[in-house]
Amino acid sequence: VNTDGSAWATWASAWPTRREERGEVVDDLVLRFARQHLPQGRVLDAGSGDGTYAARLAAAFTVTGVDATPELVDTARRRHPGLPFDHASLEALPYRDGTFDGVFCLTVLEWVDDPLTALRELRRVTRPGGVLVLGVLGAGNGTRDLHVQRFGGRSPMNGLLPWELELLCEREGLRVQASLGVTRNGPVSERTRADMTRVMIWLVAVSTPAP
Numbered sequence: 001v002n003t004d005g006s007a008w009a010t011w012a013s014a015w016p017t018r019r020e021e022r023g024e025v026v027d028d029l030v031l032r033f034a035r036q037h038l039p040q041g042r043v044l045d046a047g048s049g050d051g052t053y054a055a056r057l058a059a060a061f062t063v064t065g066v067d068a069t070p071e072l073v074d075t076a077r078r079r080h081p082g083l084p085f086d087h088a089s090l091e092a093l094p095y096r097d098g099t100f101d102g103v104f105c106l107t108v109l110e111w112v113d114d115p116l117t118a119l120r121e122l123r124r125v126t127r128p129g130g131v132l133v134l135g136v137l138g139a140g141n142g143t144r145d146l147h148v149q150r151f152g153g154r155s156p157m158n159g160l161l162p163w164e165l166e167l168l169c170e171r172e173g174l175r176v177q178a179s180l181g182v183t184r185n186g187p188v189s190e191r192t193r194a195d196m197t198r199v200m201i202w203l204v205a206v207s208t209p210a211p
């Protein structure tokens, strides 16, 4: 359902407002973590939504955005005319191996049909020795339940949880370098399941094997 972005199309016009509800504390922590861990150079914002994070990261990196929902790609292009936004699924990215030095992918992997294929694609388009900054919703985040209702009981969310993301990365040869839990009130650095449950977003920075 979600590979072509159709599930998100029904929600595309509401997303920019919903995204803003995260608030500045969350956005600042997410962006600080990303700037701290992403290598200089080309960065792919994978699942770029309305383009907000791509635009803010563009001050420090050469950013390309990609998203599966045509309406959101249009919104991102209209809001940020100087930046490239492509229309494609994470499960079949239109870039050559090793195109990017880093990947930023915030609350997208829990939405794709096949998170393993998506993760392998993100790793493929990242150069050896590059870094992926990945974020998923906290395990207990109410948004997970809300989305089930918003999508009429047919939420396209696959349910990927923070600890599952870390295990999946390690299994795929991506080394976890750092992680950070983000709440509206500030950061959480303990890697316990309790903290991974209560945060709004759980971030990890993982590195691809060196050449």
Ligand SMILES: C[S@@+](CC[C@H](N)C(=O)[O-])C[C@H]1O[C@@H](n2cnc3c(N)ncnc32)[C@H](O)[C@@H]1O
Pocket: 002, 003, 004, 005, 008, 019, 046, 047, 048, 049, 050, 052, 053, 066, 067, 068, 069, 072, 088, 089, 090, 091, 105, 106, 107, 108, 111, 112, 113
């Ligand atoms: C919760 S939003 C996050 C957007 C943005 N990363 C942010 O944090 O503002 C999820 C995004 O994932 C995109 N998406 C869902 N499935 C996708 C897929 N298979 N490939 C690419 N993008 C996808 C949606 O279109 C939507 O923009």
